Amino acid sequence: xxxxxxxxxxxxxxxxxxxxxxxxxxxxxxxxxxxxxxxxxxxxxxxxxxxxxxxxxxxxxxxxxxxxxxxxxxxxxxxxxxxxxxxxxxxxxxxxxxxxxxxxxxxxxxxxxxxxxxxxxxxxxxxxxxxxxxxxxxxxxxxxxxxxxxxxxxxxxxxxxxxxxxxxxxxxxxxxxxxxxxxxxxxxxxxxxxxxxxxxxxxxxxxxxxxxxxxxxxxxxxxxxxxxxxxxxxxxxxxxxxxxxxxxxxxxxxx
Amino acid sequence: xxxxxxxxxxxxxxxxxxxxxxxxxxxxxxxxxxxxxxxxxxxxxxxxxxxxxxxxxxxxxxxxxxxxxxxxxxxxxxxxxxxxxxxxxxxxxxxxxxxxxxxxxxxxxxxxxxxxxxxxxxxxxxxxxxxxxxxxxxxxxxxxxxxxxxxxxxxxxxxxxxxxxxxxxxxxxxxxxxxxxxxxx
Numbered sequence: 001x002x003x004x005x006x007x008x009x010x011x012x013x014x015x016x017x018x019x020x021x022x023x024x025x026x027x028x029x030x031x032x033x034x035x036x037x038x039x040x041x042x043x044x045x046x047x048x049x050x051x052x053x054x055x056x057x058x059x060x061x062x063x064x065x066x067x068x069x070x071x072x073x074x075x076x077x078x079x080x081x082x083x084x085x086x087x088x089x090x091x092x093x094x095x096x097x098x099x100x101x102x103x104x105x106x107x108x109x110x111x112x113x114x115x116x117x118x119x120x121x122x123x124x125x126x127x128x129x130x131x132x133x134x135x136x137x138x139x140x141x142x143x144x145x146x147x148x149x150x151x152x153x154x155x156x157x158x159x160x161x162x163x164x165x166x167x168x169x170x171x172x173x174x175x176x177x178x179x180x181x182x183x184x185x186x187x188x189x190x191x192x193x194x195x196x197x198x199x200x201x202x203x204x205x206x207x208x209x210x211x212x213x214x215x216x217x218x219x220x221x222x223x224x225x226x227x228x229x230x231x232x233x234x235x236x237x238x239x240x241x242x243x244x245x246x247x248x249x250x251x252x253x254x255x
Numbered sequence: 256x257x258x259x260x261x262x263x264x265x266x267x268x269x270x271x272x273x274x275x276x277x278x279x280x281x282x283x284x285x286x287x288x289x290x291x292x293x294x295x296x297x298x299x300x301x302x303x304x305x306x307x308x309x310x311x312x313x314x315x316x317x318x319x320x321x322x323x324x325x326x327x328x329x330x331x332x333x334x335x336x337x338x339x340x341x342x343x344x345x346x347x348x349x350x351x352x353x354x355x356x357x358x359x360x361x362x363x364x365x366x367x368x369x370x371x372x373x374x375x376x377x378x379x380x381x382x383x384x385x386x387x388x389x390x391x392x393x394x395x396x397x398x399x400x401x402x403x404x405x406x407x408x409x410x411x412x413x414x415x416x417x418x419x420x421x422x423x424x425x426x427x428x429x430x431x432x433x434x435x436x437x438x439x440x
Contacts, residue, residue: 012419046422046429047422049371049375050394051395053371053375054394056278057274058278059277060287060291066291067295068266070299071302118259122263216259219263
């Protein structure tokens with residue numbers, strides 16, 4: 001290989017980006033050429049120095065927050081990006097769905113606008129998935145509400161209402177404490193046929209009104225959130241929507 | 256994909272590369288605040304085209320978007336500055352730098368290391384942007400020539416020649432900063 005040709009390829013050579021015959025030819029030339037050997041050595045030194053020394057800028061925390069907020073569903077940025085047609089379709093689908101459910105189950109249903117609850121929903125989904133993956137879905141296994149309810153005392157700083165719903169087709173399997181929303185939270189585990197329903201119960205924010213159920217879907221799971229008598233409830237499962245609303249109705253009937 | 260699962264997947268796949276995105280935007284724009292605006296814009300662009308993203312190399316994909324967002328931003332906000340003039344304020348103090356005590360041990364060695372970093376950063380920032388981007392992508396982001404070609408939308412041969420030219424320039428700048436000589440100074 002000619003000197004000029006090899007010299008052109010030295011950078012790729014020190015980067016290990018040459019293949020086959022070309023790699024071999026350049027390596028051979030460098031062995032026998034003092035000028036190219038010196039230049040290779042200084043290129044390697046330069047690359048190592050830049051790699052190890054040049055500033056690697058890290059995204060400021062404030063930027064990360066801005067971006068996370070900006071890419072949240074239906075955020076102003078995203079809403080601006082979606083066409084009016086898409087918005088209309090979404091609205092139509094949402095109201096059609098709400099109407100069907102409201103008519104079929106006699107409850108009001110509000111499709112959620114993204115909010116701080118979005119983050120909590122994500123946490124609930126993660127917690128639910130973890131419980132499905134782990135060997136033990138419950139820390140206390142019992143279908144007896146009088147065993148499960150006292151078990152929570154000392155583990156969470158409130159007393160969640162516990163009801164067995166076997167008669168309604170949702171047998172209570174037990175309870176568990178999960179860490180959600182920066183605190184230990186009571187999770188009640190129910191079964192619907194072969195499906196698990198996790199019910200997370202945590203104290204509602206002070207001054208919270210009774211809240212109609214809010215439905216969200218995440219990663220193929222359905223979540224129903226409502227506020228009742230000072231407690232916020234999150235029910236999550238892969239059962240169909242009607243089963244989840246039935247579950248809520250059965251719970252409310254016991255209160 | 257619903258909007259919500261899309262946003263969730265986007266967070267998992269893309270936002271883990273936020274540092275790389277910011278690093279590239281910061282090196283190309285040479286401004287902290289500009290880089291923040293650029294990255295936010297780039298992330299929104301990435302979310303819009305996320306449905307079209309197939310494959311597992313999210314980092315080059317995101318960096319390509321960041322690069323385009325950066326050049327758009329520079330065109331809009333720094334008209335006529337495509338050939339960026341050498342910025343005296345940004346590179347101030349380069350003249351006084353010296354490697355004289357490079358082998359001094361102890362706290363002074365640490366100081367020398369900080370000085371070396373400043374020299375490297377200054378020399379890198381001085382590179383014309385077309386060379387700067389390939390050097391940053393290769394030596395800081397550790398991308399392959401193929402990935403750099405995709406990010407910068409240039410043939411691999413051009414990646415090679417720009418890297419060769421960029422590194423030669425870097426060596427010249429570093430030699431100048433050692434001897435205290437600089438063109439135009």
